[in-house]
Amino acid sequence: MRVALFITCVNDTLFPGTGRAVVTLLRRLGCDVEFPRAQTCCGQMHLNTGYPREGRRLARHFLDVFAGYDAVVAPSGSCAATVREQYPRLARAAAPSSAPVRASAAAPVRPPAPGAIADDGSAAFADAVAELVPKVRDLSEFLVDVLGVTDVGAYFPHRVTYHPTCHSLRGLRVGDRPIRLLERVRGLELVPLPAAEECCGFGGTFAVKNPAISAAMCADKARNVTATGAEVLCAADNSCLTHIGGTLSRQRTGVRTMHLAEILAATEGAR
Amino acid sequence: MSGRATFLGMPAFPVNAAAAVQDSQLRFNLRKATHTIRGRRASVVAEVPDWAELRAAGRQIKDHTLRNLERYLLRLEEAVTRAGGHVHWAADAREANRIVAGLVRATGETSVVKVKSMATQEIGLNEALAAEGITAYETDLAELIVQLGDDWPSHILVPAIHRNRSEIREIFLEKMAEWGRAAPEGLTDEPRALAEAARLHLRERFLSTKVAISGANFMIAETGTLVVLESEGNGRMCLTLPETLISVVGIEKLLPSWRDLEVFLQLLPRSSTGERMNPYTSTWTGAVEGQEFHLVLLDNGRTGVLADEVGRQALRCIRCSACLNVCPVYERAGGHAYGSVYPGPIGAILTPQLRGTTSDLDASLPYASTLCGACFDVCPVAIDIPEVLVHLRGRVRHPRAERLGMRAAGWVFDRQERLTRAERVAGRLRRFVPRRLPGPLSAWTETRDLPDIPPESFRDWWDRTDGGTR
Numbered sequence: 001m002r003v004a005l006f007i008t009c010v011n012d013t014l015f016p017g018t019g020r021a022v023v024t025l026l027r028r029l030g031c032d033v034e035f036p037r038a039q040t041c042c043g044q045m046h047l048n049t050g051y052p053r054e055g056r057r058l059a060r061h062f063l064d065v066f067a068g069y070d071a072v073v074a075p076s077g078s079c080a081a082t083v084r085e086q087y088p089r090l091a092r093a094a095a096p097s098s099a100p101v102r103a104s105a106a107a108p109v110r111p112p113a114p115g116a117i118a119d120d121g122s123a124a125f126a127d128a129v130a131e132l133v134p135k136v137r138d139l140s141e142f143l144v145d146v147l148g149v150t151d152v153g154a155y156f157p158h159r160v161t162y163h164p165t166c167h168s169l170r171g172l173r174v175g176d177r178p179i180r181l182l183e184r185v186r187g188l189e190l191v192p193l194p195a196a197e198e199c200c201g202f203g204g205t206f207a208v209k210n211p212a213i214s215a216a217m218c219a220d221k222a223r224n225v226t227a228t229g230a231e232v233l234c235a236a237d238n239s240c241l242t243h244i245g246g247t248l249s250r251q252r253t254g255v256r257t258m259h260l261a262e263i264l265a266a267t268e269g270a271r
Numbered sequence: 272m273s274g275r276a277t278f279l280g281m282p283a284f285p286v287n288a289a290a291a292v293q294d295s296q297l298r299f300n301l302r303k304a305t306h307t308i309r310g311r312r313a314s315v316v317a318e319v320p321d322w323a324e325l326r327a328a329g330r331q332i333k334d335h336t337l338r339n340l341e342r343y344l345l346r347l348e349e350a351v352t353r354a355g356g357h358v359h360w361a362a363d364a365r366e367a368n369r370i371v372a373g374l375v376r377a378t379g380e381t382s383v384v385k386v387k388s389m390a391t392q393e394i395g396l397n398e399a400l401a402a403e404g405i406t407a408y409e410t411d412l413a414e415l416i417v418q419l420g421d422d423w424p425s426h427i428l429v430p431a432i433h434r435n436r437s438e439i440r441e442i443f444l445e446k447m448a449e450w451g452r453a454a455p456e457g458l459t460d461e462p463r464a465l466a467e468a469a470r471l472h473l474r475e476r477f478l479s480t481k482v483a484i485s486g487a488n489f490m491i492a493e494t495g496t497l498v499v500l501e502s503e504g505n506g507r508m509c510l511t512l513p514e515t516l517i518s519v520v521g522i523e524k525l526l527p528s529w530r531d532l533e534v535f536l537q538l539l540p541r542s543s544t545g546e547r548m549n550p551y552t553s554t555w556t557g558a559v560e561g562q563e564f565h566l567v568l569l570d571n572g573r574t575g576v577l578a579d580e581v582g583r584q585a586l587r588c589i590r591c592s593a594c595l596n597v598c599p600v601y602e603r604a605g606g607h608a609y610g611s612v613y614p615g616p617i618g619a620i621l622t623p624q625l626r627g628t629t630s631d632l633d634a635s636l637p638y639a640s641t642l643c644g645a646c647f648d649v650c651p652v653a654i655d656i657p658e659v660l661v662h663l664r665g666r667v668r669h670p671r672a673e674r675l676g677m678r679a680a681g682w683v684f685d686r687q688e689r690l691t692r693a694e695r696v697a698g699r700l701r702r703f704v705p706r707r708l709p710g711p712l713s714a715w716t717e718t719r720d721l722p723d724i725p726p727e728s729f730r731d732w733w734d735r736t737d738g739g740t741r
C-alpha cells in the first residue's frame with residue numbers, strides 16, 4: 001500500500017513538529033509514508049473565503065500530486081474535510097460544461113495521465129475527484145480504519161482534554177476515534193471538555209472579518225478548557241489550536257496545546 | 272405609533288455584532304433562551320427512531336415540489352378557487368402590499384388583526400398598511416411585545432427572544448394603553464401575569480376586528496388547504512372570528528398532498544419549539560362559513576433563488592429556527608445584527624439571495640459564520656447551509672487588500688518551489704514578527720498571541736533528514 005502524507009500548508013510552514021510526529025508514529029506502526037514534494041495547499045482558504053477560481057486551481061494541483069496513492073493521510077480535520085466535502089461540489093459545479101465532452105462518442109473520455117488533469121470544467125476533473133476523495137483521511141480515521149489500531153503504544157503521563165474540531169466532528173464525522181486513541185495512551189488522564197462540540201470561533205478568515213464574535217466564542221472555549229484543569233489541550237487540527245492556544249497564552253493560563261499526532265507519537269523516555 | 276427605524280442603510284454585520292456582543296443583558300437573555308430550546312429539541316428528536324428518514328423525506332418532498340412548482344401552484348389556485356376563495360399573485364413586496372391594502376379598504380375597515388407571519392414581516396406589510404391609514408395589530412404574544420416596544424423581531428419563532436420578563440413588564444405598562452386596553456395596575460413580571468395582561472388586551476381586539484391577516488406554514492395543492500401551526504391559540508381566534516381573512520404566503524410553502532403534510536407535522540414542532548406536537552394546528556380550505564377568503568401568493572425574489580442550483584435549497588426552509596438556536600454566532604450577535612426579518616444561519620443564506628449583495632450589510636452576511644456546520648446538522652430539511660454560504664461568498668465583491676492577498680497566496684501555492692522559498696523567508700524573519708499585527712490583522716492579535724514561526728519548515732526537514740531517516 002502506497003501511503004502519502006499530506007502535511008497541509010499550515011503544518012508545513014508553522015507546525016513541522018506535527019508532521020515529524022506523524023512520520024514517527026506511522027513508522028512505529030510499520031507504515032512507510034511518502035511525502036510527495038510537489039504538494040502545497042488544498043485550497044481551503046481560497047474556497048472558504050469566496051475565491052473559487054483559485055481554490056479550484058489548487059484542487060486540481062492536489063489531485064495531480066496525489067493521484068495513484070492508495071491512501072492520503074492528513075493531520076488536519078479541516079483540510080481533509082475540504083477535500084472530501086468541497087472537491088465533489090467543485091466537480092458538480094463543473095458538470096454542465098463537461099456535458100458536451102461526454103456527449104461525443106467519437107472522443108471517449110480517457111483517464112487522466114498523471115500530472116495532466118485537464119481544465120476544471122472537464123470530466124477528467126470529476127473522475128479524479130471520484131477516484132481520490134475516498135482515499136483521503138484524517139489521522140485518526142487512518143489509524144483506526146486503515147491500520148486498524150487504537151493502541152499505538154504511546155506514553156504521555158499528563159492530564160489532557162480534547163476539543164473535537166468542527167470539521168472533524170461534523171464534516172468528516174470521525175466520531176469517537178480520537179477519544180479511543182487517547183484512552184489507550186499509557187499514563188494519560190483524559191478529562192472531558194464541557195460544551196466540547198461548540199465551535200472555537202476560528203473559522204479561517206472569520207477570526208479577522210468578525211473579530212468581536214470570534215473572540216467572544218474563543219473566550220468561552222478557553223474558559224471551558226481551563227475549567228477542566230488539564231495541562232494540555234489536544235485537537236486534530238492546528239488551525240483551531242492556534243486560535244484557542246493563542247487565547248490561552250494571552251490569558252497566561254499555562255495550558256499547552258498539542259496536536260493529536262504529537263501525543264500519539266510520544267513514548268517513554270521521550271519528552 | 273409605528274416609527275421604528277428601517278433595516279435599510281444598516282451597517283455591515285461585523286459592526287452590528289461587535290456592538291451587540293458588548294450588551295451583557297442581551298447575551299444573557301439569548302444564551303438562556305437558545306440553550307433551553309436547543310436542549311428540548313435535542314431530546315424530542317432523539318426520541319424518534321426514524322428521524323434521519325423523516326428528514327430525508329422532508330428534503331425530498333420539498334425538492335420535488337420546487338422542481339414542479341408551477342404545476343402545483345396552478346393546482347392550488349384551482350382548488351382554492353373551487354372552494355370559494357380568491358387567489359392573487361404578487362411578484363414583489365410592493366405588489367403584495369398594494370393587493371392587501373386594497374382588499375382591506377374594500378371592507379371599509381381601518382384595522383386588522385394579525386397572525387404571526389414571516390412573509391408579512393418580509394414585505395413590511397404593517398408599515399405599508401399604516402401608510403394607508405390601516406392599523407395592523409399583532410396578536411402573537413412575542414410579536415405583540417415587539418410591536419408595543421417599537422422594536423424589531425430578533426428570532427423567527429420567538430421574535431422577542433432578546434427581551435426578558437422585566438423588560439416585557441415595562442413595555443406592557445408603558446405602551447399597552449396606547450394600543451388598546453391598558454395593562455392592569457400592579458402588573459408583576461410573573462409569566463402568568465404577563466400572559467394574562469396580554470390575553471385581556473388581545474381578547475377585546477379579537478371580538479371587535481372584522482379583518483384578519485395571516486401567513487401559513489404549509490399550503491396543500493391537492494385540496495387548496497392552508498395550515499397554520501401555533502402554540503397560543505391566538506392565531507385560531509384570528510382565523511375564525513373575523514369576516515374577512517387574507518393570507519399572504521410565499522410560493523415555496525407548497526406541498527403536493529395531505530400525505531406529505533404528515534412528514535412535516537412531525538419535523539416542524541420537534542425542530543421548532545421542541546414539542547412532540549404543537550398545541551394548535553389550524554387548517555382551512557377556501558372560504559369557510561360565510562367568511563371571505565383571499566390568498567396572496569408571494570414571489571418577492573423566490574423564483575430568482577430557484578434559478579440558482581446551489582442556493583435554491585434555501586427554499587426548502589420551513590422556518591423552524593433550529594439553526595438559530597444552535598448557532599454560536601447568532602447566540603452572541605443576536606438577531607438584529609443580521610438586518611433582516613430572517614436572522615441567524617438561514618438569514619445569512621436567504622437574505623443575500625432575496626435582496627442581492629449590493630449593500631455592505633447584505634454582502635457581509637455570507638461571512639457571518641465560522642462554517643462550523645451545527646446548523647446543517649439540526650436542519651429538518653437538510654439544507655447544507657455551509658455549502659450555500661461558501662457559494663454566496665464566491666459571488667460578493669471582496670475588499671481590494673484581501674483580493675491582492677489572496678491572489679498572492681494563490682501564486683505561492685501554485686508551485687512548491689515558491690512555497691519553499693516563502694517558508695524560508697518566514698523562517699529567517701521569525702524574530703521580527705511583532706506581537707501586535709498591523710491593519711485588519713490586528714483583529715487577531717487583539718486577544719490572541721501568535722504562534723512562533725519555526726526556523727525550518729517540514730519539507731526542508733524532510734529533505735535534510737531524508738524523511739527523518741538520517
Ligand code: SF4
Nearest residue numbers: 588589591592594650
Ligand atoms: S434553515 Fe432549516 S433549521 Fe433553519 S429555520 Fe429553515 S428549516 Fe429550520
